[in-house]
Amino acid sequence: MPILKADTTPFDGQRPGTSGLREKVKIFQQPHYLENFVQSIFDTQQELAGGTLVVGGDGRYYNREAIQIILRMAAANGVAHAIVGQGGLLSTPAVSCVIRKYKTQGGIVLSASHNPGRPDEDFGIKFNTANGGPAPEAVTEAIYQRTTEISNYQTLEAADIDLDQTGQSQLGGMQIEIIDPVTDYAELMQRLFDFDGIRNLFKSNTFSMRFDAMHAITGPYATHILEDMLSAPSGTVINGKPLPDFGGGHPDPNLVHAHELVSMTQGHNGVDFAAASDGDGDRNMILGRDFFVTPSDSLAIIVANAHLIPGYQKHKIDGAARSMPTSQAVDRVANRLGIECFETPTGWKFFGNLLDAGRITFCGEESFGTGSNHVREKDGLWAVLFWLNLLAVKQQSVATIVQEHWREYGRNYYTRYDYEAVNKEAAADLMQHLRNKLDSLPGTQIQGHVIEYADDFSYTDPIDNSYSECQGVRIGFIGGSRIIYRLSGTGTEGATLRVYLEAFEPDPNKQQQTTANVMAPLVSIAQELAQITQKTGREQPTVIT
Ligand code: G16
Numbered sequence: 281m282p283i284l285k286a287d288t289t290p291f292d293g294q295r296p297g298t299s300g301l302r303e304k305v306k307i308f309q310q311p312h313y314l315e316n317f318v319q320s321i322f323d324t325q326q327e328l329a330g331g332t333l334v335v336g337g338d339g340r341y342y343n344r345e346a347i348q349i350i351l352r353m354a355a356a357n358g359v360a361h362a363i364v365g366q367g368g369l370l371s372t373p374a375v376s377c378v379i380r381k382y383k384t385q386g387g388i389v390l391s392a393s394h395n396p397g398r399p400d401e402d403f404g405i406k407f408n409t410a411n412g413g414p415a416p417e418a419v420t421e422a423i424y425q426r427t428t429e430i431s432n433y434q435t436l437e438a439a440d441i442d443l444d445q446t447g448q449s450q451l452g453g454m455q456i457e458i459i460d461p462v463t464d465y466a467e468l469m470q471r472l473f474d475f476d477g478i479r480n481l482f483k484s485n486t487f488s489m490r491f492d493a494m495h496a497i498t499g500p501y502a503t504h505i506l507e508d509m510l511s512a513p514s515g516t517v518i519n520g521k522p523l524p525d526f527g528g529g530h531p532d533p534n535l536v537h538a539h540e541l542v543s544m545t546q547g548h549n550g551v552d553f554a555a556a557s558d559g560d561g562d563r564n565m566i567l568g569r570d571f572f573v574t575p576s577d578s579l580a581i582i583v584a585n586a587h588l589i590p591g592y593q594k595h596k597i598d599g600a601a602r603s604m605p606t607s608q609a610v611d612r613v614a615n616r617l618g619i620e621c622f623e624t625p626t627g628w629k630f631f632g633n634l635l636d637a638g639r640i641t642f643c644g645e646e647s648f649g650t651g652s653n654h655v656r657e658k659d660g661l662w663a664v665l666f667w668l669n670l671l672a673v674k675q676q677s678v679a680t681i682v683q684e685h686w687r688e689y690g691r692n693y694y695t696r697y698d699y700e701a702v703n704k705e706a707a708a709d710l711m712q713h714l715r716n717k718l719d720s721l722p723g724t725q726i727q728g729h730v731i732e733y734a735d736d737f738s739y740t741d742p743i744d745n746s747y748s749e750c751q752g753v754r755i756g757f758i759g760g761s762r763i764i765y766r767l768s769g770t771g772t773e774g775a776t777l778r779v780y781l782e783a784f785e786p787d788p789n790k791q792q793q794t795t796a797n798v799m800a801p802l803v804s805i806a807q808e809l810a811q812i813t814q815k816t817g818r819e820q821p822t823v824i825t
Pocket of ligand 1: 298299392393563626627628629645649768769778
């Protein structure tokens with residue numbers, strides 16, 4: 281099969297954001313756009329030639345077309361072996377699992393995560409390195425630099441591969457193996473959790489659960505693991521069929537977009553436990569009856585209870601890490617356990633070195649992501665199984681587990697305000713305005729609160745000393761409250777301003793207030809400090825989580 285060398289010219293703006301390159305489908309469909317980015321991966325990641333590459337995506341619109349393009353280019357660029365999920369499907373944590381299990385040289389994940397998928401919506405591509413994790417900044421930057429100077433790419437003239445049959449086939453000099461997307465991942469979960477205990481919980485008839493796959497990738501994973509392997513009643517998984525448009529929904533597991541699931545937890549007939557995952561299966565939302573567990577609390581509770589879970593009870597926990605805007609609840613647990621706790625910039629890629637070096641066992645982010653050293657991605661179903669295992673051991677409700685945790689460690693009230701599709705210049709101006717006054721803020725009072733520190737977060741990786749700056753403005757108050765301002769690195773329209781708010785309450789008698797009430801003063805301070813309405817024209821956020 282002859283290799284074709286196609287001429288091309290660079291596209292602007294192919295620098296990966298928080299998690300890969302995310303753009304509108306129409307941008308990806310431009311001739312050469314995807315090809316330029318993929319060739320830049322092959323040009324900079326030399327070990328892929330002669331090696332093995334994992335390819336899969338969340339099934340969104342353009343997934344199958346993109347996989348055919350990538351496979352032809354992989355073969356033309358000398359990749360020896362490609363492992364592809366059946367139907368082009370692989371969840372993000374499953375890609376990580378497969379890369380690690382088969383010791384491949386990397387993987388390509390096709391997803392725009394929680395962003396909607398339709399011809400007029402979002403698509404994305406991300407390269408994961410041989411450790412199974414998202415490429416670190418040095419790698420994404422090298423790929424980006426290559427996209428700015430690219431002049432040709434290599435492909436094959438060949439018919440499409442049948443992605444729907446498992447088994448082996450050949451494309452030029454490359455062997456392709458289509459695998460069941462669930463098997464390897466399910467085996468890993470079985471090794472970590474007490475499946476017998478969880479099965480007994482489902483058999484007890486006193487426990488009910490719903491898992492919302494949001495018509496995205498976790499449908500087949502959750503159906504197989506929960507209903508087939510763990511004997512949860514059929515119907516436990518809802519919206520379980522992955523659809524290219526996610527059923528018209530927004531596959532973001534939060535209180536706003538997973539409202540159908542939230543309503544199933546409400547009132548006397550509400551289920552005991554509910555969970556949802558996102559487009560590519562790496563996020564999770566945990567709910568009890570009439571109860572929402574913040575992702576930050578979930579991380580803290582996971583670390584505090586790891587000794588109860590088979591996969592984590594044999595060894596001492598190495599340490600924990602959270603992204604900077606994530607609440608400090610986990611810091612309190614780490615402190616009690618006498619383990620290290622790291623504060624990293626937003627982006628799962630920043631956990632990779634710490635996990636590889638054995639400095640942390642668990643990590644998580646406020647953006648509905650939790651994970652451990654079992655893979656190098658955050659893992660939605662893993663978090664759900666962890667909670668199921670915990671419920672089976674403790675035989676308590678979700679609310680009781682969380683409230684007891686608060687009594688013991690204090691409660692970090694937490695909320696996030698997102699202002700989506702804001703004018704880019706206005707958002708940049710708002711951040712600059714904040715940065716300009718950072719030096720003058722410490723020691724001043726605003727609406728009765730004294731500012732203790734104000735900075736623009738930077739991070740030096742303790743393993744390779746790589747340095748990342750301008751990672752978000754932090755304003756800390758005496759008493760432990762914090763306001764953080766960041767511009768999202770995953771949006772595809774204008775800019776998204778995120779405002780993260782946290783208040784600490786050690787007194788058990790004051791831990792049952794509503795988050796909205798407790799946060800109201802901080803919300804008002806956040807508005808005043810950043811002049812959000814004046815600068816963006818927005819009176820209200822688009823989404824509150
Ligand atoms: C990605 C990253 C996460 C990050 C999240 C939000 O998640 O992997 O580490 O917290 O984006 O990022 P931002 O605040 O910049 O939008 P996902 O699930 O979208 O891949």
